[in-house]
Amino acid sequence: MSADQPRRIKLGLIGSGAQGRYLSEAAAIADAFEFVACADVRPESAEQTARECGYGSTYADHRQMLAKADVEAVIVATTHAQLQPCALAALQGGKHALVEKPMALRAAEGRELVEAARAAGVNLMVGYSLRFMPPRILMKRLLEEGVIGEVRQVMAGQCIGAMGGWLGDPAQGGGPLFYIGTHALDQILWVVGRPAERVCAEMNRAEPGGCETEAMVNIRFEGGALGQLVTSQTFGGRYGWLDVLGTAGRIRVQWESDVLTIQSTVIPEYANLTEITVPPTAYLPPPGYDARASLRSSAYIRTWANELTEFANSIREGRPPSVSGEDGVGVLEVLDAAFESARTGGMPVGR
Template sequence: MAKLVRVGIIGTGGIARFAHIPGYKAQPDVEIVAFCDVVPGRAEAAAKEFGVPKAYTDYREMLAKEQLDAVSVCTPNFAHKEATIAALEAGCHVLCEKPIAMNLQEGKEMVEAARKAGKTLQVGLNNRFHPESLTIKRFAEAGEFGEIYYGEAVYLRRRGIPTWGVFTQKELQGGGALIDIGVHVLDRTLWFMGNPKPVAVMGATYANFGKRTDLATPSGMWDAERFNVDDMGVAMVRFENGATLILKASWDGHIEDSFTETRILGTHGGAVMSPLKIFKDMHGTMVNITPAGLPKVQTHTKEIEHFIAVVRGEAECMVKPEEVLDVQAILDAIYKSAETGREVLVER
């Protein structure tokens, strides 16, 4: 039997319940020993429901008392930095939900804290753990696409402004659709492209739906009164190696149905997902390659399986801090470009 990994979860809202709790419960020799939520009663209720021994309203108290090996930070974005740094300083490895933070400066402080503590900070970019993503990455690393010169990262929802939490408040989340869901497709596409160094962005954001109360709301109504973020962001990113990437992310828009699409074009092949197709020229023929037998997985559970392997020292974290900081730097630059109406250099 492997040594038991003791886990604490900070924030017991949507993503903790939907992804982290079942994710850890699916791992052998891992115990969730404590929950923490700042709202009184919330952690206790979750502890009862999921059979977790301890509940706290203050994560510093939890970290001081529970001798945890690993912590998930599942709070809204404004609390990622402090909770993550506190957990790292308490000697824990951290899985922090995406985006890493409200902005690049906070992200840098978190990465520095991980370096100082000698612990891993993995960010919850679970889209990388999709079997199609892993397949594209393997093909890219094997050189099947040649030089990847273009990427397209799209996540468009028809009516998908979050109806819970604080997603619509800039001061608590750092932004709206762009930072919330754009982060997933941007990260995945950059990863496929081999994380080229970003140089500049030209971006725009829109808020055409968030404040409206005249729309059909089949999934419930969001907090229109406090809505002060973007519900769509678009950008072109230029890289040092000459590659470009187009990003489109929206919570709401007049399209037939919500969808995500990630596409890469290389000198020797291209790929699109989902569903995954790979396009090449082989022996004088244009071919389309579709994978067979890819497993159906819960990507969050796979992400947590990987995190636990990292905690045990059995794997190197495949979500590298430098890559995550580049993602955040691009998002910050897009927001700045949207504000100024100008191309903005990506600074790290």
């Protein structure tokens, strides 16, 4: 950081598991933070992360960290059911917070975070990192330029293999809807850009009271646009997609692909189905990058660095972040309705 760049933001981490370490690595690339302290209920994990990522002190209790360490902003990357209480404590303590998705398990708990951030005058950002993936940044720009006209139908999916550990435990916010479905749902809401009005969902579960194994959620938006979310943990791998249909064409992007597909009836350049490849440099670590933490893969490190840069810039510029707490609540409102719709059941056929 050169002398004329703004000072670093004093950063704390709550939850030093896999994602907490990735985000710390991304924060190092964003080059806007001082690594002050990290907390995890597993002290050995906090200590390892502090050693590898450069945090100055460690805590086994996030409340101790918030009370004692000189931090201005925190990343919250705990297990799902702990995200909301940890973020609430940070916001009430006057810290800016980047909270991993899903931010809370119910919309009402999410609204408490939005209210706490407002009351403390700090920023609340939610970790919907797909918005920072290079092909999706390009997609959003093309949509805003009107290349496919008015968006009318959006289909998005995010699928994964069988989920175990805390991710298989409903009490801890497990299941594919919270873990990866929220990403796809946020993408749908981001692209449509209007409030959801009505939801109809079907879900399968391996056992009553267990996490969903497969889910499909149909959404109607104000103005009549329609969305459809697909998620699964029975899919034998990882797959994600976003298909946007407009009044003048279509755009598709796919998980782990740097190719965007477009066809437009109003832009002659895209009259035929056209593939636009995002250059690999958009993904790769910056030149001279020297990983602090032992990352297994850095495929998304630029995406998370983009996210951390936005978090830092929003704090420095005193403006709301581009992915707001309200955006996180919007996702949870649809999920609340989807769980209720699946519970109460759809219209029987042929009876």
